[in-house]
Amino acid sequence: MTYKPELLATASSMEELELLIDAGADAFVIGEGKYGMRLAGEFTLDMIGEAVKSAKPKGVRIYVSMNTLIDNDTLETMPDYIRGIYSLGIDGIVFGDPAVLVAARELAPGLPLYWNAEMTSTNIVTAQYWARRGATRYVLARELNMEQIEDTKAKSSLEIQVQVHGMTNIYHSKRSLVNSYLDYHDDRERLDSVERERGLYLTEAERPGERYPIYEDDGGTHIMSSDDICMLENLHELLNAGVDSLKIEGMMKSMAYNAVVVRAYRQAIDAYVADPEGYSFQEEWLDAILEAQDPNRELSYGFFYKEQVY
Amino acid sequence: MTTGLIGAVNNQEVREMGTTNAAAPKYKGKRNRLDRPELLAPAGNLEKLKFAVHYGADAVYIGGQKYGLRSNADNFSFEEMKEGVEFASRYGAKVFVATNIYAHNEDIEGLESYLRSLEEAGIAAIIAADPVIIETAQRVAPKLEVHLSTQQSTMNWQAVKFWKDEGLPRVVLARETSFKEIAEIKSHVDIEIEAFIHGAMCSSYSGRCVLSNHFTDRDSNRGGCCQSCRWKYDLFVDDEPVYEEGQEQFTMGSKDLCMIEYLPELIEVGVDSFKIEGRMKSIHYVATVVNVYRQAINAYFEDPENFRVKQEWIDEMNKAANRPLNTGFFLDTPGAEDHIYGPEEKAAPYDFAAIVLDYDDRTGFATLQQRNHFKPGLEVEFVGPGGTFFRQTITELTDVDGQPLDAARHPMQHVRVRTLKPVKPMDMMRKKIRK
Numbered sequence: 001m002t003y004k005p006e007l008l009a010t011a012s013s014m015e016e017l018e019l020l021i022d023a024g025a026d027a028f029v030i031g032e033g034k035y036g037m038r039l040a041g042e043f044t045l046d047m048i049g050e051a052v053k054s055a056k057p058k059g060v061r062i063y064v065s066m067n068t069l070i071d072n073d074t075l076e077t078m079p080d081y082i083r084g085i086y087s088l089g090i091d092g093i094v095f096g097d098p099a100v101l102v103a104a105r106e107l108a109p110g111l112p113l114y115w116n117a118e119m120t121s122t123n124i125v126t127a128q129y130w131a132r133r134g135a136t137r138y139v140l141a142r143e144l145n146m147e148q149i150e151d152t153k154a155k156s157s158l159e160i161q162v163q164v165h166g167m168t169n170i171y172h173s174k175r176s177l178v179n180s181y182l183d184y185h186d187d188r189e190r191l192d193s194v195e196r197e198r199g200l201y202l203t204e205a206e207r208p209g210e211r212y213p214i215y216e217d218d219g220g221t222h223i224m225s226s227d228d229i230c231m232l233e234n235l236h237e238l239l240n241a242g243v244d245s246l247k248i249e250g251m252m253k254s255m256a257y258n259a260v261v262v263r264a265y266r267q268a269i270d271a272y273v274a275d276p277e278g279y280s281f282q283e284e285w286l287d288a289i290l291e292a293q294d295p296n297r298e299l300s301y302g303f304f305y306k307e308q309v310y
Numbered sequence: 311m312t313t314g315l316i317g318a319v320n321n322q323e324v325r326e327m328g329t330t331n332a333a334a335p336k337y338k339g340k341r342n343r344l345d346r347p348e349l350l351a352p353a354g355n356l357e358k359l360k361f362a363v364h365y366g367a368d369a370v371y372i373g374g375q376k377y378g379l380r381s382n383a384d385n386f387s388f389e390e391m392k393e394g395v396e397f398a399s400r401y402g403a404k405v406f407v408a409t410n411i412y413a414h415n416e417d418i419e420g421l422e423s424y425l426r427s428l429e430e431a432g433i434a435a436i437i438a439a440d441p442v443i444i445e446t447a448q449r450v451a452p453k454l455e456v457h458l459s460t461q462q463s464t465m466n467w468q469a470v471k472f473w474k475d476e477g478l479p480r481v482v483l484a485r486e487t488s489f490k491e492i493a494e495i496k497s498h499v500d501i502e503i504e505a506f507i508h509g510a511m512c513s514s515y516s517g518r519c520v521l522s523n524h525f526t527d528r529d530s531n532r533g534g535c536c537q538s539c540r541w542k543y544d545l546f547v548d549d550e551p552v553y554e555e556g557q558e559q560f561t562m563g564s565k566d567l568c569m570i571e572y573l574p575e576l577i578e579v580g581v582d583s584f585k586i587e588g589r590m591k592s593i594h595y596v597a598t599v600v601n602v603y604r605q606a607i608n609a610y611f612e613d614p615e616n617f618r619v620k621q622e623w624i625d626e627m628n629k630a631a632n633r634p635l636n637t638g639f640f641l642d643t644p645g646a647e648d649h650i651y652g653p654e655e656k657a658a659p660y661d662f663a664a665i666v667l668d669y670d671d672r673t674g675f676a677t678l679q680q681r682n683h684f685k686p687g688l689e690v691e692f693v694g695p696g697g698t699f700f701r702q703t704i705t706e707l708t709d710v711d712g713q714p715l716d717a718a719r720h721p722m723q724h725v726r727v728r729t730l731k732p733v734k735p736m737d738m739m740r741k742k743i744r745k
Contacts, residue, residue: 069484069515070466072494099468120461120517120531122412125442143523143531144414151415171539172518173562174486175644181545181560183646191547200552202543202560207525211546220515223562225524308527310381310534 006245012041024266027061036065067096159244164231166249171223230299337489337579355384366604369404377409381533395432404434410459412531467498502582507569509587568635594662598630666737685717694737702730
């Protein structure tokens with residue numbers, strides 16, 4: 001079978017979804033915040049249905065994110081939600097909590113299940129454990145490096161998915177930390193809703209220039225990386241390893257930026273697939289991204305070439 | 311409550327707790343799986359293990375050389391584990407080992423032999439989050455119980471049921487779980503539930519924080535956490551600081567958990583194991599905290615209807631506290647008052663000063679092992695298991711040969727002190743810190 005890696009994107013709205021399909025995305029992760037973790041935007045059941053209708057004829061797949069941390073209350077409505085998305089003809093469910101896995105197996109038989117517990121999805125043996133319980137894809141933690149990714153692919157019976165572009169979460173609390181801080185200053189009205197959604201970031205004295213976005217939602221407080229992963233230059237390493245799905249995380253980015261990024265990776269993947277041997281990286285693919293990149297956010301290799309200690 | 315610890319007991323509230331609970335508990339789960347809740351204490355090394363057990367822990371959890379989340383702690387060799395297990399068994403106590411990392415591919419080699427060695431050392435259970443460790447233990451070391459670590463951040467009953475079906479006898483819940491949610495979990499699944507009731511807390515969901523990875527290239531989920539959540543940050547919006555930079559800064563750092571005032575609720579909701587955090591904490595901290603919970607649990611079971619939280623327990627707890635205290639997520643999601651925004655005050659006004667090695671009835675002198683500087687004229691307290699407690703001023707201080715000393719200034723030095731009342735080996739002496 002010819003190797004045809006998937007270019008996976010996120011979408012904040014139907015408009016962005018259409019735009020990124022045109023830019024070359026093969027698949028999308030969407031969903032609603034009650035079940036999904038750190039989504040680019042909110043897709044209700046109706047909108048998911050609309051997304052499927054729009055994507056399917058073009059051969060584009062729609063996966064629904066359900067990998068938030070699940071509490072008892074969420075269990076109450078979860079079965080209906082799973083039945084609902086299943087009936088819409090989606091192509092997969094992303095899970096982290098075993099409660100979702102168990103329910104999806106029963107209520108959405110045959111639907112691919114993607115294991116993504118984010119920073120705690122760190123090794124192949126555990127991925128195989130979830131495979132024996134129904135998972136079909138392993139979404140690797142962003143804290144793994146290239147050697148570990150290659151080793152994982154070599155040992156995996158599952159599809160593997162790696163994030164190649166965009167920000168990552170570095171801290172998630174159930175607490176409302178921004179509101180708590182404002183309350184400490186007795187100053188809850190200090191920030192308006194737009195600022196809260198888009199403009200907030202943290203700095204740390206020893207790390208000048210690094211801006212760590214922070215926001216709150218119903219799931220608590222999220223702090224994000226100060227840099228954006230960009231693996232475009234070295235994409236062939238991941239393609240040589242046979243990674244099945246390459247994800248572009250589009251949260252907290254403009255549609256226009258995401259379209260540029262998707263287009264760049266599309267070009268690289270197409271060039272590689274057409275001629276793996278003769279493939280060479282083209283500077284102009286990256287130039288387009290560099291031009292669109294927020295100057296306050298560095299493009300980095302994330303943890304791909306790092307050895308961490310402990 | 312700004313810098314305060316747990317305040318004076320609200321007597322009205324406690325009285326109501328005592329009377330109403332007997333008839334209709336506020337939070338009712340299923341009956342406990344164990345006859346009475348287990349008091350589970352941390353032990354950073356062999357000496358701390360002995361003190362935790364001596365002061366009343368039913369079980370202790372320790373770290374070995376690998377697979378644990380406290381790579382900076384002393385951690386136990388297999389020989390030390392065996393000695394710890396032997397010591398604990400004299401008190402009928404068990405020893406658990408934390409194997410709670412999220413493993414990377416290269417960590418897996420050696421796991422089987424490590425787990426077999428734990429089993430051989432007589433360890434009763436491992437505390438694990440990663441299925442590779444859970445499954446490997448079940449396969450190669452079947453005598454080890456596997457308890458699901460809080461690092462899995464489990465807080466719903468379907469997930470708890472999943473782990474029970476996978477053969478785990480116990481789940482340590484996420485620290486984000488409330489009394490109400492614990493009751494729901496207990497009513498749906500017949501399994502041992504362990505909950506943190508005391509100590510420092512990750513303010514993130516456990517396992518869902520890689521600040522250390524990003525700031526220092528240390529892997530937090532493999533034991534490299536450098537507590538970046540307790541650093542101070544500035545909050546900005548659109549290039550402008552929300553408050554003046556460097557002043558009253560933002561932090562994720564939480565106050566510490568202390569549930570002594572809600573002991574009846576914890577028992578009645580059906581929590582099977584009460585867990586104290588702190589493998590990095592001192593002997594004095596662990597012994598003091600265990601001592602208080604041991605007395606409180608025993609008092610409850612002697613007479614549940616008339617149970618009262620004693621002010622002396624709260625006073626004791628405050629003497630060991632490192633930070634201001636709160637009740638975590640048990641009652642409600644923590645707010646502004648549960649974080650430490652200003653300068654972090656060291657809370658405990660007392661320091662550990664010595665351990666009692668021996669006592670001579672004839673002379674009224676105790677032999678002490680020095681753990682901190684002290685000298686005649688200093689006011690000290692002696693504390694022992696079960697509520698032994700008295701205060702005195704040091705009058706006579708000598709070396710082991712009876713020669714007078716002006717101070718006990720050498721670490722681990724053996725000295726003699728005349729005590730007001732008889733004391734026992736492993737009693738502790740603490741001194742008030744001069745402000």
